[in-house]
Ligand SMILES: Nc1ncnc2c1ncn2[C@@H]1O[C@H](COP(=O)(O)OP(=O)(O)O)[C@@H](O)[C@H]1O
């Protein structure tokens with residue numbers, strides 16, 4: 001349950017990071033992050049504030065120099081071919097960064113010029129970007145006066161004017177209302193359908209479900225990666241059971257220290273128990289609890305939410321760190 | 325270097341200049357204000373300006389004239405002097421801005437010839453106040469003249485003209501070699517250009533840092549050179565327009581004679597603009613806050629231009645060590661060129677030394693500026 005070891009991906013992967021590390025003074029903001037993103041994949045980069053998402057993305061764009069490690073993007077080395085990398089990526093920084101004092105059209109024209117979009121194609125691409133952002137008729141509006149969702153979609157429009165094969169989106173939906181967030185994800189999927197590779201960071205756990213693959217990062221370390229389904233299946237390191245039983249306190253007490261039981265916690269009016277896969281089945285659990293005088297109503301395997309998985313992995317990370 | 329990207333940068337920057345009230349104010353209003361402030365003197369109205377009087381005759385007539393100077397409210401007569409040496413001393417010591425000297429034979433000359441002069445000497449180190457004081461003194465003397473005429477007409481029963489002309493002779497300007505308006509105002513243009521040029525560009529990169537647009541910009545293929553030129557060229561145009569306005573004011577408003585060659589003036593002004601814009605740009609690249617950048621730009625440009633450029637304090641009267649230091653104070657070259665062109669009709673050939681100085685500085689600054697900006701956040 002860690003990042004795939006180097007060599008498992010294809011040499012053709014759109015983004016390859018190997019041991020990327022960034023230290024600010026004595027503080028390690030990103031710690032040996034290794035990841036690969038296949039062409040056309042939407043990878044979610046998930047972790048709490050300060051986890052190192054932005055710093056990793058900035059290193060991949062060549063905006064921040066890694067202290068250690070290397071990366072290639074769209075087939076170009078980030079360290080030695082940064083100009084080529086910049087020609088082939090679209091980037092949306094975490095902070096809104098279009099020119100607020102320019103109009104929608106002027107911003108688009110500026111980025112089209114900077115990316116040298118062929119003159120003959122500019123009109124068409126601009127029309128596409130404007131309609132994608134839902135800004136028809138607003139071409140001459142100053143960008144500073146637009147609402148959050150429109151701003152973000154316009155920023156995406158500016159970032160893809162030059163048809164980059166790889167997109168880095170740093171928390172593009174933060175602070176945007178849910179409806180606009182959904183629209184934004186639809187756009188990302190449209191782009192992915194056209195073969196665009198996307199790394200998108202978010203701290204909204206529910207957005208993880210929209211990604212082909214997710215990478216969980218905490219305190220600079222990549223703690224897990226895989227498809228949302230895989231992570232939910234295996235992320236807890238065992239099988240999750242949901243139990244209706246009473247009294248809950250006695251049940252919790254009964255399970256403490258039992259071999260094969262990895263975790264037990266009260267979850268609303270239920271008990272969530274993680275058991276070593278194969279070590280304990282439903283029958284074993286029921287027997288054990290009944291033997292201690294606990295009335296067991298129902299017991300069934302359940303899929304954890306990604307949030308459960310994340311919390312579990314963070315806690316485990318803390319333990320191993322505390323021990324080691 | 326891509327012309328397409330350069331043009332995109334320039335166009336964007338020009339739009340931002342036009343839409344940013346702060347940049348516009350610096351570009352359009354500041355030169356006029358500074359020209360007025362530095363060229364004209366801070367206050368146009370005077371009140372209780374200290375003057376000294378050396379009344380050699382001390383008769384009823386002269387005393388009544390002196391009392392007029394006192395009565396008007398513009399002047400306060402601080403000292404009554406008793407010798408010519410006292411006059412000099414009072415001005416040198418800064419006790420008065422002007423001294424009025426009434427000759428010993430004033431009444432006699434007036435009676436016998438119908439005309440007499442009062443001398444006034446002014447402190448040329450405060451050229452603005454002195455100028456204004458002179459105007460007011462002249463006005464008072466004209467009033468006295470008018471009264472003498474009226475009295476004469478009444479006594480003789482005929483209308484008189486040209487009777488009893490009293491003259492204010494502002495012949496002597498003390499400390500004239502040190503300062504004069506013609507000498508100062510061309511230097512004022514250099515000061516203003518330095519201030520405005522560095523102020524304008526000091527905001528341009530720091531604004532992008534502050535607003536977060538820089539992070540987006542450096543993620544694009546735009547090169548450091550394109551960023552620099554794209555930002556400097558629009559401001560260069562603004563700087564040249566400002567220079568033209570200031571130089572035109574110098575000639576047409578302040579009546580400083582222009583005796584030199586327009587092309588030399590243009591070349592020197594362009595070089596100087598490049599230097600100050602480049603300095604502002606470098607500051608802006610390093611300092612990521614607009615406020616801090618503009619303050620540092622102010623410090624870096626104001627101090628050398630006002631103190632060491634020779635604009636107010638002549639370089640050849642400075643201590644040798646300081647004179648040597650002024651060689652690296654780029655405004656001195658421009659001030660020298662401006663004075664040469666304005667006052668001495670110097671040719672390109674006469675001015676080759678300071679021009680070369682500016683060329684060296686322009687190349688150095690632009691080279692440094694082109695290396696100052698790195699497309700990195702850290
Ligand atoms: N330029 C910097 N200097 C010092 N510390 C930094 C710098 N940039 C980021 N950090 C620190 O690195 C950590 C990771 O930051 P960041 O990558 O922005 O996290 P995220 O995007 O996941 O919220 C944070 O603790 C942050 O304070």
Ligand SMILES: [Mg+2]
Pocket residue numbers: 050053054055094170171
């Ligand atoms: Mg971040």
